[in-house]
Amino acid sequence: MSFDTQIVWQNLPSLLYGLRLTIVIVILSLFFAGVIGVLICAGMLLGSPVVRRISADYVSIFRALPEPIIIFWLYYCSPLILNTKLTAFETGAIALAIPSGAYLAEIFRAGIQAIPRGQIEAARALGLPPFWLLWDVLVPQALRIMIPPTLGIVTILIKNSALVSALGVEELFYRANVLGGQTFHYFEFLTVTAIIYFMLILPLSAAVQFQEQRLSARHR
Amino acid sequence: MSSRPIASPSGESSAPFIVCENVRKFYGAFEALKGVSLSAARGEVVCIIGPSGSGKSTLLRTLNGLESFDDGRIRIGDVDLPGTHRQILEVRREVGMVFQSFNLFPHMTVRRNVALAPVRSRGLSWVEANGRAERLLRRVGIVDQIDKYPGQLSGGQQQRVAIARALAVEPQVLLFDEPTSSLDPEMVQEVLQVMRELAHTGITMLVATHEMGFAREVADRVGFMDGGTLLHIAPPREFFDHRADKRLSAFLSKIL
Ligand SMILES: Nc1ncnc2c1ncn2[C@@H]1O[C@H](COP(=O)(O)OP(=O)(O)OP(=O)(O)O)[C@@H](O)[C@H]1O
Ligand SMILES: [Mg+2]
Numbered sequence: 118m119s120f121d122t123q124i125v126w127q128n129l130p131s132l133l134y135g136l137r138l139t140i141v142i143v144i145l146s147l148f149f150a151g152v153i154g155v156l157i158c159a160g161m162l163l164g165s166p167v168v169r170r171i172s173a174d175y176v177s178i179f180r181a182l183p184e185p186i187i188i189f190w191l192y193y194c195s196p197l198i199l200n201t202k203l204t205a206f207e208t209g210a211i212a213l214a215i216p217s218g219a220y221l222a223e224i225f226r227a228g229i230q231a232i233p234r235g236q237i238e239a240a241r242a243l244g245l246p247p248f249w250l251l252w253d254v255l256v257p258q259a260l261r262i263m264i265p266p267t268l269g270i271v272t273i274l275i276k277n278s279a280l281v282s283a284l285g286v287e288e289l290f291y292r293a294n295v296l297g298g299q300t301f302h303y304f305e306f307l308t309v310t311a312i313i314y315f316m317l318i319l320p321l322s323a324a325v326q327f328q329e330q331r332l333s334a335r336h337r
Numbered sequence: 338m339s340s341r342p343i344a345s346p347s348g349e350s351s352a353p354f355i356v357c358e359n360v361r362k363f364y365g366a367f368e369a370l371k372g373v374s375l376s377a378a379r380g381e382v383v384c385i386i387g388p389s390g391s392g393k394s395t396l397l398r399t400l401n402g403l404e405s406f407d408d409g410r411i412r413i414g415d416v417d418l419p420g421t422h423r424q425i426l427e428v429r430r431e432v433g434m435v436f437q438s439f440n441l442f443p444h445m446t447v448r449r450n451v452a453l454a455p456v457r458s459r460g461l462s463w464v465e466a467n468g469r470a471e472r473l474l475r476r477v478g479i480v481d482q483i484d485k486y487p488g489q490l491s492g493g494q495q496q497r498v499a500i501a502r503a504l505a506v507e508p509q510v511l512l513f514d515e516p517t518s519s520l521d522p523e524m525v526q527e528v529l530q531v532m533r534e535l536a537h538t539g540i541t542m543l544v545a546t547h548e549m550g551f552a553r554e555v556a557d558r559v560g561f562m563d564g565g566t567l568l569h570i571a572p573p574r575e576f577f578d579h580r581a582d583k584r585l586s587a588f589l590s591k592i593l
Contacts, residue, residue, distance in 0.1 A: 239440035239499075242401055243454035243506060244429035253453060257444050 125305050128296050132306070135292030136313060142206070142288060143278050146213035147271060153218025158225035172222070179219035184277050188212040192284055209281030213274060220270050228263035229255070261332065265325045272318050279314075289313060354379045354509060354541055355400060355432075360409035362395055362565075369395045371565040372409065379509065382542045383570075384552035387562035388588060393545035396562070397512045400543070401432040414509070430458050433503030437515040439495040441487035441502070447474065448483045451502045458506055466505070473501035477531050493524030497531055504535075511535070513544040549592065553577055561585045 125132075160172030179187070191212045196202045203211070232255060240250045282291035293310035297303035353376035362370035369392050377383050385393050398404035399411060402418055402425045411418040413428045420428065441450050451470035455461040461469070474480040477497040479490075487495050496516055503511055513532065517525040529551050536542060536555045546552060552559045553573045560570035561582065569582045577589070 233440075235436060235438055235440035236442065238403055239434075239436065239442070241403060242429055242434040242436075243502070244426050244458040245454060246426060246457065249457040253445075253457065254442055258442075261444065 120308070121302055121305050124300055124302050125309050128300070128306070131296060132289070132292050132309065132313075135287060135289040138206075138287060139275075139278050139289040140317075142210050142213070142281065142286065143271075143275055145210040146217060146278075147274060149211060149214030150217035150221050150270075150274070153214060154221025154225055157218065157222035158229070161222065161226050162229065176219045176223055179216045180223070182216065184213070184216060184280055185283070187215055188280055188284065191215075205281070205284040205286050209278075209284055209286045213277055213281065217270055217274050220273075221267065224263050224266045224270065225259075227266075228259040231262050232258050261328075264328055268321045268325050272321050275314065275317055353377055354414060355543070356410070356412040357396075357400070358410040360396070360399060360406050360411060362392075362399060362404065362406045369565050370399070370406065373562075373565075373567045374409075375560065375567055375570070377510075377541055377543060379541055380539045381557045382536045382544070382555055383558050383560060384544045384546055384556040384573075385560045385562055385567075386546065386549070386552060386588075391562040392565045393562055394514050396567075397434070397514050397543060397545055400510075400512060401429050401434055403434070426458070430506050431508050432510045432512060433506060433508035434512045434514065435496070435499050435503050435516050437518050439487070439492070439499045439519075441495055441499055443487050446484050446486055447479070447490070447498050450487065450498060451505045454502065454506045469505055470501070473504050474498070477501050478527075491524060492520045493527045496520065496524075496528045500528075500531055500535070508540070510541040510543065513542065513546070515545050515547065517546070517548060547592065549577075549589075561588065563588070 157172045157175055160168045161176070164172060188209065191203070192205070192208045195208065236254055236258065237250065240254045245253070278288060279290035282288060282294065285291070287295075289310055293306045297306040300306075355375070355377040357373055357375045359372045359374055360370050361368065361372050373392070373396055375383070375396070385396070387393055395404060399406045399418070400413065405419060414431055416424045416428050418428065419425065441447075442453070445453065448467060448470050451473055452463065452466035455466040455469055456463055471480060471483065474483055477500055479494050479497055479501075482490055482494060482498075487498065490498065500511075500516075516532070517528050520528065525548070529548060532542070532544070532551070533555055544552075544556070556573050558570055559573050559576040561568050561576075561584075563584050569576070569585050571579075
């Protein structure tokens with residue numbers, strides 16, 4: 118068995134078009150997930166008892182469901198509920214955002230609650246106005262705690278984005294399959310696609326490692 | 338030392354800067370402060386001793402509004418607590434606090450830890466605040482660590498930074514909540530020495546502590562708390578030698 122570089126090279130633009138769509142869908146759903154995460158986190162920490170309950174339920178429900186179920190459920194059932202049919206692309210972006218938002222909410226909550234009470238008390242005792250207490254003391258410490266697990270969620274999101282190919286969204290994995298089927302060169306296209314996914318994710322893991330090293334250097 | 342006049346060195350108004358009257362505080366059904374009255378004049382050093390759980394921290398924390406109270410009166414300068422948000426911020430600028438566990442900001446350098454509040458609370462420029470930080474850190478003897486992070490310092494050094502940080506806002510009062518209790522024994526003296534020097538500067542100090550030597554030597558008055566009550570308060574000689582209260586004398590004989 119030999120690796121046909123030629124065929125990959127010829128069809129690279131088509132594959133890269135898929136990559137572009139993958140990136141767009143990841144960024145879009147990451148944005149929605151961030152919004153959901155902030156809202157649900159605020160609900161869990163600051164809400165009335167009912168809001169807290171609902172926010173906590175959101176997290177536990179959508180962390181438990183398999184992503185394909187959310188994707189297909191939204192695709193087939195949203196017209197029944199929403200009266201409008203979302204495009205496959207829209208469905209995909211939202212369906213990916215729903216569980217990611219649940220994970221992010223939990224990460225944000227844990228990050229904020231991991232800051233020792235003494236930090237807030239020290240800032241208050243210094244007479245820091247609330248905005249500066251958030252900006253100088255809470256946010257930087259919470260971000261440091263949140264960044265590694267958030268990058269983990271982004272990694273999972275990138276991988277799960279391949280699932281929306283099932284709806285016919287022509288992202289990277291979809292293109293790889295189509296090109297493989299058209300040319301009977303699955304081996305080449307799937308291998309190259311795997312490498313592309315790996316290269317998307319590699320910088321994220323590197324960033325996590327870099328941050329962890331920087332922090333541990335500071336605390337020694 | 339204990340004969341030092343209670344009024345401020347400049348001799349102006351001797352009206353107490355801090356006044357508590359019958360302060361009561363509940364945690365749920367549990368009464369942590371059962372009607373505490375205590376006042377401190379400008380420049381006075383008051384040490385508060387007492388067994389664990391007697392309410393020392395709770396009392397100190399009501400004085401800068403970190404903890405609310407349920408009954409009685411607290412007056413700081415000319416503000417009655419609990420005041421408006423603005424008044425509470427102002428009170429906190431006048432009443433600094435040093436914690437048992439330092440609570441330095443771990444993500445900032447030592448310099449930044451000290452310079453932050455002058456900029457954010459007092460409106461200084463960073464240049465001015467950094468200069469102030471340097472002066473204060475020199476005063477507490479750690480100016481050579483100024484660009485390190487708190488996690489790189491010993492406990493004693495961290496507590497001295499915390500004292501400099503509290504001083505940087507130029508408060509009238511410093512509250513110390515067991516400032517040496519989480520230090521290794523060999524570091525206790527370096528922190529007490531800084532506090533001793535501070536006591537001579539005319540700043541008002543309220544110190545919850547188990548350091549009897551320090552209380553006897555530095556305090557103008559020593560108070561004994563037990564079970565949410567300030568049972569006895571007197572100048573150190575009288576306090577330690579006469580042991581007016583039975584529970585106090587039991588506590589002292591256990592600890593000394
Ligand atoms: N947030 C809280 N909720 C409920 N009870 C509390 C709380 N904080 C303090 N208490 C209780 O109030 C009492 C007084 O506590 P406080 O911390 O003021 O004592 P302390 O004299 O400072 O003791 P220590 O020497 O251990 O620091 C204790 O019985 C404590 O259990
Ligand atoms: Mg205490």
